[in-house]
Amino acid sequence: MPYAAGLVTQPSLPARDLWRILRLTLPDLWRAQPLVTAGLFLSGAAQGALPAVTILIGKWTVDGVSGLLAGQSVNLTALAGAWAGVALLSQVTATVTQVMQGVAADHYTLHVNQRLMRRMTELQGLDVLEDPQFHDDIQVLQDGASHRPLNLLSTLVYALRNVVAAISVAATLLLVGWWVPLVVVAGLLPLMSRQMQFYRLGWSLFIQRTPEAREVNYLTRVALRHEYAKEVRLYGLAPHLQREALERTRAYQNTLRAQRTRGLLALLPFEALSLLVTGGLFAFVVAQAQAGRVGAGSVALVVTALAALRQELSGLAEMGSIGTQHLSWFAKLDAFLNAPGGVHSPARPQPMPADGTITLENVSFAYRDQPPALRDVTLTIPAGQTVAIVGENGAGKSTLIKLLLRYYDPTAGRILIGTGAAQTDLRDLDLNDWRSGVAAVFQDFARFEWTLRENILLGQTQDDARLHAAVQGSGLNTVLTDTRTLDTRLGQAFGGADLSGGQWQKLATARALYRDARVLILDEPTAALDPRSEAEVFGTFAALARGRTTLLVTHRLGSVLMADRVLVMKAGQIIEDGTHAALLARGGEYADLWALQARQYEDQPGEPVLA
Incomplete structure (x- = not known):
């Protein structure tokens, strides 16, 4: 929901x-x-x-x-x-x-x-x-x-x-007099109510949540933030950003000024009413003092009490506006x-099947207010098989992965784990137990500004042997030096070290290795790498996939050679399913995509050729 x-x-x-x-x-x-x-x-x-x-x-x-x-x-x-x-x-x-x-x-x-x-x-x-x-x-x-x-x-x-x-x-x-507080409060409360409305108008543009204010704040953020700095300087954006922010601010301030003027004019009748009441009361008390009915202390009391009451009610109006x-x-x-x-663990989860076979039965899924991202997908992935999933952007590849990770549940159909009598709907398994058996390397993997060690463990208890194997198996050991150890802090926010894209990739791979899961998901894990680095990383992935059910989502078809099977997706459906050789021989969508990417490498000396 x-x-x-x-x-x-x-x-x-x-x-x-x-x-x-x-x-x-x-x-x-x-x-x-x-x-x-x-x-x-x-x-x-x-x-x-x-x-x-x-x-x-x-x-x-x-x-x-x-x-x-x-x-x-x-x-x-x-x-x-x-x-x-x-x-x-x-x-x-x-x-x-x-x-x-x-x-x-x-x-x-x-x-x-x-x-x-x-x-x-x-x-x-x-x-x-x-x-x-x-x-x-x-x-x-x-x-x-x-x-x-x-x-x-x-x-x-x-x-x-x-x-x-x-x-x-x-x-x-x-x-x-018993009636005096009632008259004074009756004269001042309408003013307080109007003042509360006026205080809201009087607030600065920069602390409001209007679209115009958000636009100005965004322009300021682009001018100041590190992630935009290269383009801002290369394209000389700073004067443009400053000019746009200034013009939008002035335009909105003109609108606010008109609103404030109208609010002030609307306030004047209530100010006049309060002055009439307080001034009338003061004149009454002075007249009573002249007649000898009250003393000078009563006159002083009325003067100070009226000023204090007006101040307190005005303060209350301001607090009410701010409190809102x-x-x-x-x-x-x-x-x-x-x-x-919409996703939650069942109250009484079923035991995890020993067999890790994954079956999709007529699975469909649509994001809110969007057309279906998956349409009636039926698929079985035997335990231990390496499956590559390819297709154009928007074909449904990443959505399929999200359903397998139970980030979403299907809008129709079901996902089953296991075989035979032990086969169980994924929604009936304990969610944490299922995810604990899955390791993933995403295209946009998280770059936590913690130590290298903490980036690998991700809150798990340290096992020295597993940690050593993860560091060696991922190639992260080549990143470590005498001054850059597993306890080195990463990230500029804390004055830590920074890593290159390939080094971060090795760190993300080390996380997956450390988990020692039975299902491995690789979702566009090398999209930001050059072909040589990609080949090195996929050598690691190939070793990592042995004995595990592995799903590889990729646009780079050269990497599918490590897969036992290739699925081709288009418009939310699986349109081809087979081995690399079989799909090439068929001459369909996969063969066309392979030929297209192969041509891109033919004229690039020194780069690997798809074959």
């Missing part, structure tokens, strides 16, 4: 989905570090209550000063001490919050990354990974996994502080974690 989640493809999530994601995220945050999380939110709530206490101390101080001027006895020292205590408490809680926020964020980030990696392990096929929508989202998830948990945590803490502060500050206005973007990332995370994978 393809990866799809409608809510993550929308530019802005509905409020109900945001609340749903928040309800899912909070328990997850709690599980990551419960005590620290509890302390963090309590500290944030305490910070939120302090502005109201400060406002009350200010009122009492003004009233005290007024009393002193009137000849009353007032203990202003206690009020000054209380104010200093609140200021100190504010500093302490801010520091404690920062420390606990760092601790909680570290644990939560680790927790989220572990969930991502665990889910990737659970997705045992490629159906989800090769879905275009998933590809976009996994990049977003990967980019955000290091900072989104911290950002969401910070936003939630500050939002809680804003809420507590707004409520407590509004409560201080009860000293003026963080929750959108967590919506993608939730969709990924719950993406249904």
